[in-house]
Amino acid sequence: METSIDVRDLRKRYGSTVAVDGLSFEVRPGLVTGFVGPNGAGKSTTMRVILGLDAADEGSALIGGRPYRSLRAPLREVGALLDAASVHPGRRARDHLLWMAHYSGLPRRRVGEVLDLVGLSSVARRRVGGFSLGMRQRLGIAAALLGDPPVLMFDEPVNGLDPEGIRWIRELLRSMAAEGRAVLVSSHLMGELEDTADHLVVIGRGRLIADTTVRELLETASAGRVVLRTARRSEAMSVLANAGAEVAATERDTLTVTGLPAERIATLLGESGLPVSELAQHRASLEEAYMELTRDSVDYRVEVAK
Numbered sequence: 001m002e003t004s005i006d007v008r009d010l011r012k013r014y015g016s017t018v019a020v021d022g023l024s025f026e027v028r029p030g031l032v033t034g035f036v037g038p039n040g041a042g043k044s045t046t047m048r049v050i051l052g053l054d055a056a057d058e059g060s061a062l063i064g065g066r067p068y069r070s071l072r073a074p075l076r077e078v079g080a081l082l083d084a085a086s087v088h089p090g091r092r093a094r095d096h097l098l099w100m101a102h103y104s105g106l107p108r109r110r111v112g113e114v115l116d117l118v119g120l121s122s123v124a125r126r127r128v129g130g131f132s133l134g135m136r137q138r139l140g141i142a143a144a145l146l147g148d149p150p151v152l153m154f155d156e157p158v159n160g161l162d163p164e165g166i167r168w169i170r171e172l173l174r175s176m177a178a179e180g181r182a183v184l185v186s187s188h189l190m191g192e193l194e195d196t197a198d199h200l201v202v203i204g205r206g207r208l209i210a211d212t213t214v215r216e217l218l219e220t221a222s223a224g225r226v227v228l229r230t231a232r233r234s235e236a237m238s239v240l241a242n243a244g245a246e247v248a249a250t251e252r253d254t255l256t257v258t259g260l261p262a263e264r265i266a267t268l269l270g271e272s273g274l275p276v277s278e279l280a281q282h283r284a285s286l287e288e289a290y291m292e293l294t295r296d297s298v299d300y301r302v303e304v305a306k
């Protein structure tokens with residue numbers, strides 16, 4: 001199962017909107033790659049182009065070295081969950097999958113297998129119109145798995161799910177990658193991917209912002225920042241600023257200091273007779289690292305009413 005997704009210099013515009021602007025990245029087998037960016041960053045468009053649902057203006061998006069449209073048995077090559085609401089409500093879950101299997105030349109027995117895998121066997125003869133969002137997501141995932149493909153793509157799969165459903169999808173994604181599949185999963189919330197993704201492709205306004213492992217991203221975001229607590233915060237701020245540090249007041253009695261090592265901070269404050277109740281290297285959360293990265297590429301900000 002050594003199939004990957006290769007996106008090279010991809011460009012796509014809709015009228016005057018540039019949705020994807022020269023994007024390149026790879027989704028490798030055996031890993032869950034998180035595809036992250038603020039709303040409107042171009043994630044869905046990129047996925048649609050990879051799946052041949054939209055044509056690129058420039059560049060390429062290949063699955064196992066070939067464009068989607070030239071794949072002879074697409075469902076055996078790539079499975080995708082884009083829009084879980086797209087199944088006709090009058091159709092029964094099992095019939096939907098049987099029709100897909102028939103249309104794609106897949107054995108009927110796969111339908112029972114994937115229904116078991118996603119936990120829908122007991123409701124397989126019910127109409128999809130009566131399904132909850134979580135059940136629809138599971139059906140969409142069953143459809144993606146039908147051809148047992150080496151490449152999987154999920155667009156915001158945990159949207160609107162309860163914690164049990166979220167945990168189920170996370171475990172499924174991890175186990176699919178552990179079997180050697182290339183798994184691409186998008187989200188506009190980095191936190192959602194914290195326990196799931198090995199690798200991250202972060203985009204904003206259609207461009208690549210970071211292509212990195214989760215670990216590297218956290219290390220970069222944490223680097224050189226020290227957090228300290230002191231009851232005499234404003235005096236500590238001026239002592240450290242005079243020594244050349246950049247100092248930000250965060251919580252009530254807390255400062256975040258950049259530009260001085262922790263030992264130097266301790267010495268300076270000690271010499272000035274200022275009490276320090278806590279002094280530690282800052283450990284950034286993934287969400288924090290992401291906010292930092294995408295600060296300039298958020299299209300729609302909520303203005304706070306004054």
Ligand SMILES: Nc1ncnc2c1ncn2[C@@H]1O[C@H](COP(=O)(O)OP(=O)(O)OP(=O)(O)O)[C@@H](O)[C@H]1O
Pocket residue numbers: 014017018019037038039040041042043044045046187188
């Ligand atoms: N069919 C379309 N016609 C016109 N504009 C579109 C179309 N599809 C996407 N866009 C625009 O392209 C940009 C990228 O949209 P896209 O849906 O790919 O972003 P996204 O990262 O998936 O966002 P979200 O997290 O909100 O789904 C947006 O400005 C969007 O309005």
